[in-house]
Amino acid sequence: MNPHDVVITGIGLASSLGEGLEAHAQALAVGAAPHTDITSFAPYPVHPLKPLELDRQIPKKSDQRQMEPWQRLGVYAAGLALDEAGLKQDVEAKSVLQVIVAAGGGERDHAVDGAILTGLRGAGEPGAFLNERLMGDLRPTLFLAQLSNLLAGNIAIVHGVTGASRTFMGEEQAGVDAIRTAHARIAAGQAEVMLVGGAYNAERRDMLLLLELGGYLRKGEFAPVFAREDAPGLITGSAGAFLVLESAARAAARGAKVHARLSHVAAARSKRQPGTVEAALSGLLSGFGAIAPGALAISAATGAAGVTAEEASVIAALPQARRVATGDLVGHAVEAAFPVSVALAAAAISAGQAKEAIVTGAGHWRGEGAARLVKA
Incomplete structure (x- = not known):
């Protein structure tokens, strides 16, 4: 590999499926049945977060109390990624570790x-x-608790990460650009190690209200993302995902396990006329080079009317791709949807389920993104 190739050495995942790399890789392999709650926020189903032992990643109760649920989830997932990468106790590495967070707004009282x-x-x-x-x-x-950049601040406080940090906002596209920017900085030699990801708490009446006012939510029973023609719409899910990205040279020098190489990440913002989402995603994928037959296609599709069908059409054009919708497993996590999908793709490659994976995601209102991962 090229020394500036970007590799994934840490994966932190927490969702309705549980926590950790193994639980999510197993669910991906067997096509696990989704865990949904159709009563707490009826008529809107959600994928609720499986309870976490917060003390394992956030030891101080005072730290736990001053965070909102989405921040606790993000800090927890970030800790899992640092543990998995073998960096949790590496003070020197954490002094140069840069953080990029995809974040939404604060939660209401x-x-x-x-x-x-x-x-x-x-x-x-x-x-x-x-x-x-x-x-x-x-x-x-x-x-203060509602400040979106406090997730990055709490990661610094709880896990001792003292490098530079950035926070991106802008719904699904925040997650795409967080991954894209981290990848670009390492590929350009501007950084050697990055912690990047996001978190979303779906169990919020304020966000459900906002999404419903836009006509985006599904009502009633669960249905697969690509089979919601009867009532198109989002089924949101609480999820957090963080990735440790490193240059190949740095990972090799410390003997780190590499889960996958992140070869490409790209973003677009179409005007959202009929056909533009399909054209945007197809254009992004065309820049990735030849895609191997049988590549795993992991979609962060929302289930929103129109755009989901166009995303499905793009995936169908891939050579014999196996299609998996992240929303079917853990629900749609808005800002965290793309990081969760990239993390699932890396987990699949690491577990030997695929040698190559394509990730796509068209936001429910604006923004498109895609990524390509290959076996290192």
């Missing part, structure tokens, strides 16, 4: 929101009432 909305109905001066309650009921610490 539903009790406060409900009380304010209820009070507004009978308020004589709604504007004054709203200002007073917002100033009195929303704690400054709540605002």
